[in-house]
Amino acid sequence: MEGVLNRLGEYGNPVPRYTAPRCLLERQAVGGCDACHATCPHGAITVGPLGRSIEIDPGACTGCGLCVQVCPSGALEYDLTAPLQSVRDAGNAGEGEATLTCSQSGAGGPTLPCLGRVTPAVVAASGAWGIPLTLLHGECGACPVGAPDVPERLNRVVEEAQTLRAATGRPAQVTVRAATPEDRDRAVRVSRRGAFASLLRAGRQQVAQAIPERPLPFVDWSQPRERTPEEWRWRARSLVPAPAPDTGVHWPAPLVDDSCIDCPVCSNVCPTQAITRDLKPEGGVQLLLDLSACTGCMACLHSCPPGAIHAQEEWLPAAFGPPILLRDSDSAM
Template sequence: MLEQASEYGDPLPRYTPPRCLLERQAVGGCDACHATCPHGAIVLGPLGQSVSIDPARCTGCGLCVQVCPSGALEYDLMAPLQSVRDARQDAGGVASLTCSQSGAGGPSLTCLGRVTPAVVAAAGAWGTPLTLVHGECSACPVGAPDVPERVRRVVEEAQALRAPTGQPTQVTVRRATSEDHNLGLKLSRRGAFAALFRAGRQQVAQALPERPLPFVDWSQPQQRVPEEWRWRAAALRPVPAPDAAVHWPAPLVDDTCIDCPVCANVCPTEAITREFKPEGGVMLLLNLAACTGCMACVRSCPPDAMHPQAEWLPAAFQAPILLRDSGSVM
């Protein structure tokens, strides 16, 4: 408990350089986090120091994480996910996440900028209605004036993912009212103590506990995929019908491909890999579940041989997709 308390409240997101499109030297680069930060806390630098975060300016609003196309910036999702899941038993099946500045009760995030498509999609997979309550954003010292609109776009993205399951998330985004001070978790005394000792996953009072994420061990392939996209894939429940179209933007390759390694080199999660054949030539493979849809490969392809495809059949998630099988290699 003391360890949790000492680490609680660190507002800085985790930065994983190998996932950054600047570090990958993708054509066109990326300045999404820098352009989005409302407090000037993110500075872009040279290769090796592409992104740095000023702890004196960062408020932990999470807006940079929301817009990062590759998961290079991320917060721990377990606290809000645990709160949503536990709401099925502890709060009559209705979950809420509130902005810390809203004055509303219940589990709160620093800012609703922390809400991601994975959290919204998971609520739908668990069949748990979700209410997202924000405060007065126009002059908020933590987030930005357009946070409610950003959250609605996040919800739209989550609903597009959940469409083939036939079970959209029941989600409401609204401003806090005077009645929201009673909004919260209805826990028994025993339930409160159980929640307290649940390794910081569920909170008893207001702010959801969180711990700084450990550094990614890039030698472990499963850690290369951001938690956000692992949860998006896990939230495809109920399992879509075999002929359902799953919204998951990823690249395809046409016959103008020159078999160069650029797409694999710039892929921030190494979802695209090249396998050399014993008889010569190369196979280009795509792990769809590991693809974040950043399209760095599409923008960087020298002959413009790569093109985005928005929808895939569920079977495409079960095994690597053969994008190209060539008898030559560059």
């Protein structure tokens, strides 16, 4: 019993995971970033000195997720498993649509503390699976969890996801609306084949709802795959159906021109190490870009001393394969 209680003690923390190496403040990017602090409706996030750049007050944090929505580098994040599984389960059960609703809406169905937890990856995944998604919010004006402008923020999230999905030719089917009294009695519609599986899922959900959510484990920075936030990994996975080879995919990322002085700034400030700088044995350097690991934060662009970096908004699907050669100089500067 003691072991079980100790295990439960790890739960009940709504604070998002903070990965310091991904934070633009910790990376000392020019201009820094205070997006999370500026957007938090509860004053739970403070900006401090290097080594303690972002601190979150667990007593003030409601777990709304709005800071995660605006973080440009994935330094703040929640586990995407629950919302993604809810959407996927609705499709597997043969329901007409998937729903995600905020805890204050009173609507039935899968619930999040706030729809601020919904990210472009969740919307893009629903489109990849061909599952219509309805996002039901409550009365946001006086909500104690989120913020009054959550519906507007959701529309921006949907727009970003649709821009990504444009390359697939199949936009996500998404509706954002306020919950109505009829939504409280939403019934689970399942096929006979999926009824038993749905019962099992319902049992798991009952257990999950009885135990407060558990914080994500720390990122193992020694593993290159873990340096890329789950949000961007899911965005890349959601490019289904596969875009045609000559179709541009919206994925803002840097290009380097000939005014580059071969300094290490871009690789140093990159929050996911999507840019790597390799010294060549014969002299000079190579700059390589792992496009799928790039979050488009443009810390490299804003920090580049000679201004040699420019943003490219669209890339061909082949660019998501091997690393892209951004620069290959003949001799070190």
